[in-house]
Amino acid sequence: MTNNLELKNDSSELLQLVSFLIGNEEYAVDILYVQEINRMVQVTSVPNSPDFVDGVINLRGRVIPVIDLRTRLGMAKKDHDKNTRIIVVDINSKIVGFIVDAVNEVLRISKNITEAPPDLVTGVNSDYIKSVGKLEDRLLILLDLAKILSNEQEVRLQAIS
Numbered sequence: 666m667t668n669n670l671e672l673k674n675d676s677s678e679l680l681q682l683v684s685f686l687i688g689n690e691e692y693a694v695d696i697l698y699v700q701e702i703n704r705m706v707q708v709t710s711v712p713n714s715p716d717f718v719d720g721v722i723n724l725r726g727r728v729i730p731v732i733d734l735r736t737r738l739g740m741a742k743k744d745h746d747k748n749t750r751i752i753v754v755d756i757n758s759k760i761v762g763f764i765v766d767a768v769n770e771v772l773r774i775s776k777n778i779t780e781a782p783p784d785l786v787t788g789v790n791s792d793y794i795k796s797v798g799k800l801e802d803r804l805l806i807l808l809d810l811a812k813i814l815s816n817e818q819e820v821r822l823q824a825i826s
Contacts, residue, residue: 678776680798684769684805685752687735688743691769692806693798698754702768705749719764724753731762737813738793756811763810772805774798779807 682693683702708720708731717736721728731751736742748767753760779796793813798805 680772680774680776680779680807682772682774682798682805682807683752684772685750685765686767686769687738687765688740690806691803692734692765692808693772694752694754694808694810696771698756698810700753700755700760703751703753703762705745705751705764722751722762724760724762727760729753729760729762731764732813734763734765734813754810763813774800774805782806 681696683696683699684691684693686692703724706722708722710720711718711730714720717733719731719733722731733742743766745764750765750768751762752765752768753762778800779798782794782797793808795807795809798807
């Protein structure tokens with residue numbers, strides 16, 4: 666039984682991630698959340714929505730909210746271009762689109778090359794940072810999309826009440 670437990674731990678040590686750019690920084694999310702990655706499409710604005718919610722899109726008959734990840738992370742808005750993508754994710758059975766500047770690649774990294782973000786960079790937006798991956802030539806910021814979505818829902822509830 667010990668061998669099975671050790672094998673489980675070994676297999677959970679490998680993270681499969683989708684990496685993307687926002688500004689000059691590279692971020693990543695767990696591929697298990699990602700349903701699809703789409704080119705930028707027309708987003709319909711929703712009145713009285715939080716500033717980081719761009720609006721909604723029609724995705725094969727389903728209306729899904731789209732969150733501008735730049736704005737959510739406290740960065741300035743940027744005009745969309747040919748590289749802009751919408752990463753469609755499923756978090757706790759909620760389908761949401763996240764707008765990113767560009768999608769890089771799918772990565773498989775060992776969990777042991779990640780660590781918690783340094784204390785000096787922790788702030789409001791650090792709640793969304795799960796860990797930082799140390800790759801050979803760059804750092805990769807791993808986001809916790811569930812926390813971004815939870816906070817978005819709280820803001821919408823406050824705006825309604």
